[in-house]
Amino acid sequence: MTSAEASAVLLARRAKLDQLVERGIAPFAYRYERTHDARRAVAALGDGPSDAAGPEVRVAGRLVAWRAHGKTAFAHLADASGRLQLYFRRDELGEERFAALDLLDLGDVIGADGPLFRTKTGEVTVRVRSFELLAKSLRPLPFGKEEVVDGRTVMHSGFADAEQRSRQRYADLAVHSDVRELFVARSRMVSAIRRFLDARDFIEVETPVLQPLYGGATARPFVTKHEALDMPLYLRIADELYLKRLIVGGLERVYEIGHDFRNEGIDRTHNPEFTMLEFYQAYADYRDMMGVVEALLVAAADAVRSDASLAERVPVFQPPFPRVEWVPALNHALGSDALSLDLAALRSAAERVGIEHVASLSRPKILDEMFQALVEAQLEAPTFVIDYPRELSPLAKPKRGDPRLTERFELFAHGKEMANAFSELNDPIDQRARFEAQAALRAAGDREASGVDEDYLRAMEYGMPPTGGVGIGIDRLFMYLSGTAHIRDVILFPTMRPE
């Protein structure tokens, strides 16, 4: 940053800062009393006359465009609601205040007051009577120029580098109103999901992020250490086992929205920390939960659709979604009965469909791989895949009528998993056997298999009601609903290497 600090642009802004101080103008203010944001100011003039003075307003925001004309100047001020034009006149401001405009830069945060009027080209504008500098911008923002062509705003040049936009999200947001809108839409979606669950008598809870044992999913964890207790702790890979402890405790409908952490690769659909929604409903099974998920998705999509600029991209859901049974779907794609194959036959079948490193994979892993390759990737419209093999689902109840399977569904759309749900296993004897099978896989080298969680078993032994549970990846759901291709574009501060 040495050369940047020496750059003429930064030096010029520092010089202006010094001059402001010399003239007794504080460059960083404490507050500003606003009467209108940009959108309300535009609405306040309504269809008012073009010349006559409209309502008085006090507005504040960032200077994003500047057009000086000698004894007048036009500027655009941007706030959270939009842009508003300012009109400065020397005869209105007086010599001294008008001269102070020379010390402003693009990016400065200012407040301005005066009457609204409409310019001869029709734009609602503040005829500035006085203005205050609220924060001097000492570093230029990479503003592009905006042009309105046929009613659409077109950006010219600007801030394009994907890495810098993620690293400096503050600058990305400051110069791209569409990025701000996208994150506002994400927030609205999450709020809508909370309202949806709250209205169904779910309560929102918080469970540990730091866990002595990790479980509830298959993934490599981040490991950390508690110094005072001198013990390892894991950042959670799922909320599941703690939320089900709460079901045992009589909190019959619970949900949590929070970050899970998985120590795996980063790509367009994976960030090491990501937002997960899990919810559990006592006395429900997985079929009940399919209906809840369908309704939740409709509510989430409606929330995203409320943003006008995203509306056309949001898929329209028409529940019920189709159900595809796991085993028949795989067998159909494979041309043989996958579950009845022995391990050797399964491995050669997997190799035929292009699975790599087959020899090092456990049996459930191979089944999972084959299903992903042959079936999941083909699922474009929202589809419930149901009734997974027992060995893939150590926390799900056996399927009524076919104990080789479990009562589990995953929702796929765009070839990606959107939700994962079970009729939750509530038999502690069966659960212990499943944990021990996992522990055996772990001992045999499967790094993602879990161990035995004795405390969780103790909870279940007290008696856990039948329960339906669902996990939904919030980032992916929002990507899908907003038509965003990269997960880093829906996470404000995605994980990155240090600069």
Place this chain on the structure above:
RNA sequence: GCGCCCUUAGCUCAAUUGGCAGAGCAAAUGACUCUUAAUCAUUAGGUUGUAGGUUCGAUUCCUACAGGGCGCACCA
């Protein structure tokens, strides 16, 4: 982790077979009292990601490294 591609001014991008590194925006100075990608004139801004190599000469060709992008693999 593997493969391909990219890295030039604060930002967005050029540069012919290897031959003096350019433009627009932003910035500075000046002109301009309804502009809106304002306009006009002038000025400044660069160890071309880093380190080597080939060459009379490298932004250009080669090697290594760093960062990034895209695909594949793993995972949600």
